[in-house]
Amino acid sequence: MAIVLESKNLAKTYGNLHAIRSVDLKFKDNIIYGLLGPNGAGKTTLMEMLSGGLFPSDGMIKVQAEVLKKGDTPKGMCYVREKNIHFPRLKVSEVLRVAASFYENWDWAFTKEMLQLFDVNPNKKVSQLSRGVQSLVGNIIGLASRAPITLFDEPVLGLDVIMREQFYSVLLTDYANHPRTIILSTHLLDEISKIAEEIYILNEGSILLNESMEDIRSKAHIVSGKHDALKDFLSNKNVLKVEDYGNMEVASVFDEISETEKRASQKLDISITGMSLQKLFTDLVGGARNQ
Numbered sequence: 001m002a003i004v005l006e007s008k009n010l011a012k013t014y015g016n017l018h019a020i021r022s023v024d025l026k027f028k029d030n031i032i033y034g035l036l037g038p039n040g041a042g043k044t045t046l047m048e049m050l051s052g053g054l055f056p057s058d059g060m061i062k063v064q065a066e067v068l069k070k071g072d073t074p075k076g077m078c079y080v081r082e083k084n085i086h087f088p089r090l091k092v093s094e095v096l097r098v099a100a101s102f103y104e105n106w107d108w109a110f111t112k113e114m115l116q117l118f119d120v121n122p123n124k125k126v127s128q129l130s131r132g133v134q135s136l137v138g139n140i141i142g143l144a145s146r147a148p149i150t151l152f153d154e155p156v157l158g159l160d161v162i163m164r165e166q167f168y169s170v171l172l173t174d175y176a177n178h179p180r181t182i183i184l185s186t187h188l189l190d191e192i193s194k195i196a197e198e199i200y201i202l203n204e205g206s207i208l209l210n211e212s213m214e215d216i217r218s219k220a221h222i223v224s225g226k227h228d229a230l231k232d233f234l235s236n237k238n239v240l241k242v243e244d245y246g247n248m249e250v251a252s253v254f255d256e257i258s259e260t261e262k263r264a265s266q267k268l269d270i271s272i273t274g275m276s277l278q279k280l281f282t283d284l285v286g287g288a289r290n291q
């Protein structure tokens with residue numbers, strides 16, 4: 001798979017604050033990525049730099065194998081900002097017309113379909129829209145652009161669960177028909193775990209984890225059992241967190257557990273279940289904070 005967007009030693013400081021610290025990223029074509037991180041982790045700063053809106057303090061960005069220079073707008077990229085109210089006095093239809101002029105693959109039929117489906121009135125001024133409908137206008141632009149690289153910063157902010165499900169469904173159908181690289185930042189981890197194929201977790205400006213969802217599913221485990229049995233069983237494993245419940249312990253483990261080990265665990269009365277992305281995220285970020 002070709003790498004369409006990458007960074008090396010990417011850094012951004014705001015005065016004394018290191019918002020992004022020496023980050024290496026590789027985004028391949030035709031993959032949906034989830035960019036996750038707690039508040040203030042640096043997700044927006046990272047997306048702003050990748051899309052040419054903010055110049056790095058250090059490091060390098062390549063878009064479609066070309067180094068991104070100061071002032072460049074990367075070709076074939078659509079970045080849907082979290083706050084995307086650039087033209088509050090324009091009508092939605094006018095904003096869409098401006099956006100369409102930037103993207104060579106823009107699909108008007110699909111735009112009209114989405115306006116109907118999401119019940120967005122094209123004659124309303126952007127300033128009159130609720131937060132959720134503003135997100136929807138940004139999402140319509142991101143999807144209708146059919147840009148080879150599309151970045152969405154918090155695309156479901158302000159949307160209720162039905163609208164969120166509808167957005168994910170449209171995104172997945174359109175992605176299946178028009179594969180491209182899509183990067184979504186979000187706080188809704190259980191939802192993104194069903195959408196994204198690969199995950200980056202950012203914390204305090206550094207990458208804590210980069211894995212495919214497939215590897216996450218096979219490595220993320222909750223292991224529980226009696227203290228002594230668990231101690232031996234987990235001696236060579238990557239344990240993120242252990243919680244004590246009397247003579248029982250519950251451990252969050254991010255590691256492969258072989259079939260042989262699973263069989264052995266039964267004899268030791270150890271139970272092994274899958275761990276959600278939400279729990280993995282909490283334990284990884286919590287662990288990093290305690291270091």
Ligand SMILES: Nc1ncnc2c1ncn2[C@@H]1O[C@H](COP(=O)(O)OP(=O)(O)OP(=O)(O)O)[C@@H](O)[C@H]1O
Pocket residue numbers: 014017019037038039040041042043044045046
């Ligand atoms: N223009 C700025 N000037 C100074 N500090 C900034 C600026 N923009 C962001 N920061 C700081 O940089 C850090 C990263 O912010 P950023 O908005 O990139 O994080 P985030 O992961 O997108 O957060 P959230 O999930 O809350 O939106 C934060 O500590 C933030 O306060």
